[in-house]
Amino acid sequence: MSSMTLYNYFRSSTSYRVRLALNVKGLDFEYKPINLLKAEQRSEAYLKINPLGGLPTLVHGGKNIxxxxxxxxxxDEVFPEPALFPKDAYLKARVRQVCEVINSFMHPMCNLKTLNYLEKTHGYDQTKKEEWAGFWLPQGLETLEKTLQEFSGTYSFGDTITMADLFLVPQLLTCQRFKVDITKYPTLMKINENCKKLPAFEKAHPFKQIDTPDEFKNK
Ligand SMILES: N[C@@H](CCC(=O)N[C@@H](CS)C(=O)NCC(=O)O)C(=O)O
Structure with a gap:
């Protein structure tokens, strides 16, 4: 049995990022599904390992992260190869910038708890949620497009997979889910297409997981 357990959900983009990191590094892990739609992330047992009730959580050698x-x-520190950051300090900072735009600005806007709040407090239906996403997410996409025009090769930073790719690909899928037009961003489209060809990315895709509902399988 693997010494690593990932509490995650097929459709969660933050879970998808971590599955990508594990796959890129060739690490085996036990997949523990937590169903967000059944609010399992707020169960007493899960809150003990992740007090904010968010996915994912990794358990390695009995320790929670x-x-x-x-x-x-x-x-990346414990399993350094292949490295997920460039060695150069400046490039490393720019990779982190891309990750932060996605992690701190884009992801929270369409997180389940944000959308649930808008629905319950302000009566948002699916159309209003898509309008909301259509206002916020393109601001992140434009920033990423401008940034990666400068740095991309086959992938976000040159021709080597970095942390930036592992954040970008899941976020683009979220954008599509909320009907945000990603075809306006040619650099991001190129990187997305190139990453998706890699086995590590194919294996981590939300529609190929053990908890993927039949309606999404093989799409
Ligand atoms: N910043 C956290 C975010 C965790 C998070 O909120 N993940 C989403 C799934 S993509 C979630 O579990 N949402 C549950 C909710 O909103 O109730 C991370 O990167 O792990």
Whole structure:
């Protein structure tokens, strides 16, 4: 049995990021599904390992690590090959900038708890949620497009997979889910297409997980 357990959910973009990091590094893990739609992330048992009630959480050698970015940096330190950051300090900072735009600005806007709040407090239906996403997410996409025009090759930073790719690909899928037009961003489209061809990305895709409902399988 693997010494690593990932509490995650097929559709959660933060879970998808960590599955990508594990796959890129060739690490085996036990997949523990937590169903967000059944509010399992707020169960007493799960809150003990992740007090904010967010996915994912990694358990390694009996120790819990909540927060996807913290998990991925931990994996990169404990399993250094292949490295997820460039060695150059400036480039490393720019990779982190891309991750932060996604993690701190884009992801929270369409997180389940944000959308649930808008629905319950302000009566938002799906159309209003898509309008909301259509206002916020393109601001992040424009920033990413401008940034990666400068740095991209095959992938976000040159021709080597970095942490930036592991954040970008899941966030683009979220954008599509909320009907945000990603075709306006040619650099992001190119990176997305190139990443999706890699086996590590294919295996981590939300529609290929053990908890993927039949309606999404093989789409
Ligand atoms: N910053 C956290 C965010 C964790 C998070 O909120 N993840 C989402 C799934 S993509 C979640 O569990 N949402 C549950 C909710 O909103 O109730 C991370 O990167 O791990």
């Amino acid at each position: 909540p927060e996807s970015f913290a998990i991925m940096e931990y994996l």
